[in-house]
Amino acid sequence: MADRFAPGDVVRTSTADPVWHTRLPRYARGAVGRVVELAGHHPLADDRARGRPGTAQAVYHVRFAAADLFGDGEHDVTVELWEDYLEPADEQGGTP
Amino acid sequence: MSGDHHGSSAISERVRHVEALLEARGLVDEGEIDRSIDDFLAGGSPVNGARITARAWVDPGFRDRLLADANAAIRELGLSMAGGLQEQRLKVVANTEDEHNVVVCTLCSCYPIALLGPSPSWYKSEAYRSRVVRDPRGVLAEFGLELPAGTRISVWDASAESRYMVVPRRPEGTDGRPEEALAALVTRNGLIGTAAV
Incomplete structure (x- = not known):
């Protein structure tokens, strides 16, 4: 399956709070950021943690402005996120 | 969870x-x-990260290759991220006058053991993991690293499969020093981004 996102794309992370292990950090949920680069293809951590085989999917470095994560701060935080955690968004955080 | x-x-x-x-x-x-x-764990030591850094300081071509594809570049020095069950992807980021990078794993303690050895206990502490993403400037100041107000801080959260290493800035007044002498200046905290060199 082709990768859904490319560097420069604006994305919004999932707001879901699953009961199982996930590697979408809580502080980065429901946040809008920008894809920096592709970081390979790996089975979703959530699947592996539940003993499911999981097929490899794209993993991306996604950069967030601290103010978008925490309400303030001048720095940025780059988080590595599986494609399933991401939806397309526009600069204002809406759905294009 | x-x-x-x-x-x-x-x-x-x-x-x-x-x-x-x-x-x-x-x-x-x-x-x-x-x-x-x-x-x-065998062979995993900050000496490896220091060698990579010194080479990047003296060889701009190597620095470019390192930042573009770190796994390939470190093989030029006989190093590898393939010591575990599978080769881990390595992402190297370089500090500049304008930007300072610092690495954390907020979810657990992911760390480039092959290049830095076992991680320090503070790296695994909840205090470091939770605070450095929220207030990196304050946390770095507690490490004794006061960055100029104009230096942008980038935090890298090793939240998935990649491992990260920081190339610190080359200290002033080290022109002409041999690569081995430069490598001896590099500290583990410099490679994580919690210290300057």
Whole structure:
């Protein structure tokens, strides 16, 4: 399956709070950021943690402005996120 | 559930129980897991990260290759991220006058062991993991690193499969020094981004 996102794309992370292990950090949920680069293809951590085989999917470095994560701060935080955690968004955080 | 799973005796007990079952059923030999861990740790030392840094300081071509494809570039120095079950992707980021990088794993303690050795205990502490993403300037100041107000800070959260290493800035007044002498200046904290060199 082709990768859904490319560097420069604006994305919004999932707001879901699953009961199982996930590697979408809580502080980065429901946040809008920008894809920096592709970081390979790996089975979703959530699947592996539940003993499911999981097929490899794209993993991306996604950069967030601290103010978008925490309400303030001048720095940025780059988080590595599986494609399933991401939806397309526009600069204002809406759905294009 | 992205919360803490360190320091849990329940998890430790479960791991020991699983290991005992694997041995009892003949799926692994006695001590095989410990030997695998020893192999994984063997050769892992900040000396490796320091060699990479010194080469990047003296060789701009290597620096470019390192920042573009770190796994390929470190093979030029005989180093590799392939010591574990699978080769880990390495991402190297370089500090400049305008930007300072710092690495954390907020979800657990992911760390480039092959290049930096075992991680320091503070790297695994909840205080570091939770605070450095929120207030990196304040946390770095507590490490004794006061960055100029104009320096942008980038935090890298090793939340998935990649491992990260920082190339610190080359100190002033080190022109003409041989590569080995430059490598001796590089500290582990410099490679994590919690110190300057």
